[in-house]
Amino acid sequence: MSDVAIVGIGxxxxxxxxxxxGLEQGAFAVRQALGDxxxxxxxxxxxxxxxxxxxxxxxxxxxxxxxxxxxxNVANGCATGGSALISAYGAIRSGQYDxxxxxxxxxxxxxxxxxxxxDWGLPEWYGEVGFALTTxxxxxxxxxxxxxxxxxxxxxIRVAEKAFANGAQNPNAWRRxxxxxxxxxxxxxxxxxxxxxxxxxxxxxxxxxxxxSPKKAAQLTQHSVWLKAAAMRTRGAGSxxxxxxxxxxxxxxxxxPIAARAAFAMAGIGPEEIDIAQLQDTESGAEIxxxxxxxxxxxxxxxxWLRDGMTRLDGRLPVNTDGGCLANxxxxxxxxxxxxxxTVLQLRGQAGAxxxxxxxxxxxxxxYGAPGxxxxxxxxx
Amino acid sequence: MAMEGRPLADNVFTWPSDDPAxxxxxxxxxxxxxPFMGRPGEQPVQLAREGVLWSWTVQRFLPKQPPYLxxxxxxxxxxxxxxxxxxxxQVRVETRLVDCDPADLRIGMPMRLTIRLLFRDEQxxxxxxxxxxxxx
Numbered sequence: 363m364s365d366v367a368i369v370g371i372g373x374x375x376x377x378x379x380x381x382x383x384g385l386e387q388g389a390f391a392v393r394q395a396l397g398d399x400x401x402x403x404x405x406x407x408x409x410x411x412x413x414x415x416x417x418x419x420x421x422x423x424x425x426x427x428x429x430x431x432x433x434x435n436v437a438n439g440c441a442t443g444g445s446a447l448i449s450a451y452g453a454i455r456s457g458q459y460d461x462x463x464x465x466x467x468x469x470x471x472x473x474x475x476x477x478x479x480x481d482w483g484l485p486e487w488y489g490e491v492g493f494a495l496t497t498x499x500x501x502x503x504x505x506x507x508x509x510x511x512x513x514x515x516x517x518x519i520r521v522a523e524k525a526f527a528n529g530a531q532n533p534n535a536w537r538r539x540x541x542x543x544x545x546x547x548x549x550x551x552x553x554x555x556x557x558x559x560x561x562x563x564x565x566x567x568x569x570x571x572x573x574x575s576p577k578k579a580a581q582l583t584q585h586s587v588w589l590k591a592a593a594m595r596t597r598g599a600g601s602x603x604x605x606x607x608x609x610x611x612x613x614x615x616x617x618x619p620i621a622a623r624a625a626f627a628m629a630g631i632g633p634e635e636i637d638i639a640q641l642q643d644t645e646s647g648a649e650i651x652x653x654x655x656x657x658x659x660x661x662x663x664x665x666x667w668l669r670d671g672m673t674r675l676d677g678r679l680p681v682n683t684d685g686g687c688l689a690n691x692x693x694x695x696x697x698x699x700x701x702x703x704x705t706v707l708q709l710r711g712q713a714g715a716x717x718x719x720x721x722x723x724x725x726x727x728x729x730y731g732a733p734g735x736x737x738x739x740x741x742x743x
Numbered sequence: 744m745a746m747e748g749r750p751l752a753d754n755v756f757t758w759p760s761d762d763p764a765x766x767x768x769x770x771x772x773x774x775x776x777x778p779f780m781g782r783p784g785e786q787p788v789q790l791a792r793e794g795v796l797w798s799w800t801v802q803r804f805l806p807k808q809p810p811y812l813x814x815x816x817x818x819x820x821x822x823x824x825x826x827x828x829x830x831x832x833q834v835r836v837e838t839r840l841v842d843c844d845p846a847d848l849r850i851g852m853p854m855r856l857t858i859r860l861l862f863r864d865e866q867x868x869x870x871x872x873x874x875x876x877x878x879x
Contacts, residue, residue, distance in 0.1 A: 489811065492825075
């Protein structure tokens with residue numbers, strides 16, 4: 363089957379924008395993407411969009427124009443953006459349409475996500491005793507991983523150091539100050555072994571992408587970036603996920619390796635052929651585990667990779683070139699599409715001060731989140 | 744074990760008891776989960792009282808209230824350790840960890856079930872909950 367082209371990209375700066383709703387930020391990103399593709403709103407045949415806390419995506423037709431297009435709202439937790447993208451990818455590959463929009467946006471309240479145990483099928487006491495915190499889950503997952511695979515605090519610090527260094531060179535990032543190794547190493551301990559500057563925060567932002575069939579893309583641009591694979595998968599039995607009062611004694615496979623395998627099979631290439639990667643970095647430990655879960659290195663090799671700077675902009679496999687979730691924050695509906703936006707920018711050679719210096723041919727994006735979902739894309743010039 | 748107070752929630756551990764145990768649920772395929780939720784086909788089962796530490800962390804900031812039941816302020820909040828204890832051949836349970844300095848916690852160390860006073864309710868009655876402590 364034929365590939366799908368990304369012919370337009372748009373972003374609303376991430377961070378806090380008190381005078382714009384989530385929907386307005388979404389519409390802002392859409393207009394930018396339309397401009398980038400050189401098309402009008404009236405040319406868009408269909409749209410998939412979503413947000414967790416920012417409202418119904420389809421209501422932005424009020425602002426963009428009541429053209430009567432098909433607009434489907436997507437709600438799929440941390441994989442909302444990725445799921446919208448996969449839906450649009452399928453709509454074009456099937457031949458149903460040849461020009462469409464994907465938009466993801468969000469606007470969360472400050473501080474950690476408040477959890478109602480009953481929403482998760484958990485007993486009330488689970489929250490009452492002080493367990494229902496995502497930060498604890500991430501800490502316990504990396505704590506065990508570090509003990510099993512010889513990863514030290516040094517690696518956790520280096521992930522954050524790199525994220526803020528890249529974010530400082532990204533005009534759309536929320537956190538734009540590079541932090542020193544010592545500042546990160548001495549920041550407040552949140553949930554051992556993870557410190558304040560190793561966590562992302564819920565935030566705001568929006569991203570829009572214009573997708574086209576090969577025929578349509580040829581009419582619009584010489585600079586298409588091709589979506590070679592897009593896969594969304596759920597967890598296997600026995601995987602360790604957030605908000606689990608108990609776990610099986612039999613270890614199971616998480617959603618990430620399942621999604622990664624599907625995407626590589628779809629694209630017909632392997633991890634060694636990927637030039638840059640954007641990997642879910644809810645906190646430092648997640649990026650470390652996701653390097654291995656996506657197949658880029660073996661468990662334990664991350665310690666050396668990070669010490670040697672192999673994932674920095676000038677390294678062998680630059681990871682989270684725009685600063686990732688650590689520097690951009692986590693607007694759930696927008697994060698997955700931010701990764702695709704950044705990859706397209708890098709593949710086009712338009713990433714400015716943070717442009718990866720080596721020639722780029724391929725890029726990889728990966729989100730992971732509650733309740734054990736993952737979405738992966740593989741892009742190529 | 745002479746302890747005043749009442750369990751924070753019913754059907755989490757056997758009580759009153761001189762030798763309490765956590766109450767898990769076992770389904771038709773023999774799969775054990777905790778707590779017992781009365782799902783279709785699920786039978787209650789007493790879980791092992793000893794196991795090994797599978798992973799751990801420390802809660803260092805005051806959790807959002809609600810759902811957290813403690814009424815302390817940010818300034819009064821005392822960090823607490825928590826983790827998963829693997830009960831051999833049964834299940835890994837998430838639990839508070841007590842009687843230990845986090846610096847001494849090691850994955851694989853033997854742990855034993857205990858019942859502790861966790862909060863006081865508005866009438867001043869003690870609310871009890873399970874925890875694990877180092878077995879040594």
